Every structure is written in C-alpha cells, then in structure tokens.
Amino acid sequence: MLPELVAHRGWTRRYVENTVTALQAALAVGAPYVELDVQLSRDGVPFLFHDRDLERICGVSGPLHERSADDLDALRASEPERFGTQFQSEPLARLATLPPLLEAHPGSRAFVELKRASIEVFGPEAVLDAVLPILESVRERCCLISFDHAILTLARARGGWSVGPVLDEWAQLESPELIALAPEFVFCNLWRLPDEDPIRIPSGILAVYEVDDPALARALGARGVGLVETFAVGEMLAALEAPGGPE
Numbered sequence: 001m002l003p004e005l006v007a008h009r010g011w012t013r014r015y016v017e018n019t020v021t022a023l024q025a026a027l028a029v030g031a032p033y034v035e036l037d038v039q040l041s042r043d044g045v046p047f048l049f050h051d052r053d054l055e056r057i058c059g060v061s062g063p064l065h066e067r068s069a070d071d072l073d074a075l076r077a078s079e080p081e082r083f084g085t086q087f088q089s090e091p092l093a094r095l096a097t098l099p100p101l102l103e104a105h106p107g108s109r110a111f112v113e114l115k116r117a118s119i120e121v122f123g124p125e126a127v128l129d130a131v132l133p134i135l136e137s138v139r140e141r142c143c144l145i146s147f148d149h150a151i152l153t154l155a156r157a158r159g160g161w162s163v164g165p166v167l168d169e170w171a172q173l174e175s176p177e178l179i180a181l182a183p184e185f186v187f188c189n190l191w192r193l194p195d196e197d198p199i200r201i202p203s204g205i206l207a208v209y210e211v212d213d214p215a216l217a218r219a220l221g222a223r224g225v226g227l228v229e230t231f232a233v234g235e236m237l238a239a240l241e242a243p244g245g246p247e
Helices: 020-028 068-072 095-103 116-122 122-140 147-158 168-176 175-183 214-222 232-241
Strands: 004-008 034-042 047-049 108-116 142-147 163-165 184-189 206-207 227-230
Touching: 004 020, 004 206, 004 232, 020 034, 020 095, 034 116, 034 122, 047 095, 047 122, 047 232, 068 206, 095 108, 108 122, 116 122, 122 142, 122 147, 142 175, 142 184, 147 163, 147 175, 163 175, 168 175, 214 227, 214 232
Parallel strands: 004 034, 004 227, 034 108, 108 142, 142 163, 163 184, 184 206, 206 227
Antiparallel strands: 034 047
16 A cells, blocks of 8 residues: 655755756655656757746746757756756756666656646647657657646557556546547645545546655555655655564
C-alpha cells in the first residue's frame, strides 16, 4: 500500500527545478519516476520549463516562447531568490538531455508534461512534432501528461504513446473524452480528491501531487493512490524506507 514516488521537476527542494542537476540528483538517490515540464522556444526547440515567465528561474522577464533556442542557451536556471549564486552556472535544460539520463538509470521512468503555454502558441501538432522524435528512443519509459487532454488524445493516435491527463476537476474523469482515452495514469491535485475511500478511477494508476509528508503518502496509498509527486524526493525516500518510519 506504499505509493511510489515521483520526483516533481526533479529533486526540487535542493536543486533548481527542471534542470539536469535536479533530475540527475533525483535519479541518483533512487527516484523511480521523474516529472518534468516542456515548453518550446520561438524556433520550436523543446526546453524543460514550468512557468509562463522566465523571471523566477532565470531573472529575466518574458515567456520562454518569445526567445530563440540560442538565446535560451545563454540564460542560466539559477532561481536566484531561493538559491542566490549557488547555481549561477546551471543552464536551461533542453528535452534532448532526458534520454541519456534515463539510459544511465535503468528502470527509471519519466512523466513529460506538455505545457499549455506552448500548446496555446504553437498548437498541439507542432508541440508533438517537436517532442516525440526526441523521446522515441526511450518511449517505453516515458508517459506524456498534460492539462490539455486533446493533445493526449492526439498523441495516442500518433503511435500509441502512454498518456496521463492532469485534472482541473475530479469530475473530468466522467467526460467521454477521458473515458475513451483510457489513460495509463491520472494526475490530480491533493486538494481535489474525492472523499470516497478507497479512491477509484475508471482506468490507470492515480498519481497525486504535491506531497512532502511521509505519513500522508502512506495514508494516500492506503486509499488506493499509486504514485505521489513530491519536491522532496530524497527526504521522502529516506523516511518511507527507514525501519519504523511513519505509519
């Protein structure tokens, strides 16, 4: 009944999110899954990035999609307000860095979130055209996730990719679109879960975010949650695996 852990944007408690350093650290400490966010540069190159604005992570204003890949390569993902100068040499990561990371850690898997910010600007076809060829060599170890469920339906039609809708509301599980999709995973915010016990979904494995409390993770597992996303993957692994850990 103990859920498996998903390193939310890597080991985010200790490192800048969505960077190679954060993902590598999560995999090295034993995370079975990593989750990361993807947006396209102005010229269609996929980068790992969550926010709609570059300010928090890179200290410059404006959305990622307004800059070329070369311009983005020159930026640094240092999250200065949280880490000061500790990561001042950390580059923005391209999606192309993911396959080698997975290949270096056999058995690990990745959830690749296709962000609405890019889908709105470039359209779902263009986003998939940019992302899928990069992931092809590790496609059996990747699952595409998104709040935009239409792009997941399209990905399924373009070669049967594993998919996981992220829910805005629990009631979306009853929509004809998601019933037809029959996803392998379903992602839901902790505060949008139903009161029912156990929690049941029509298909797939339920993943819940954001969870940094080992006792809560165990309680969710007892209710039927298969995965929990956490910013503190190293700390959570240590607490859950320790003898006599939280019940």
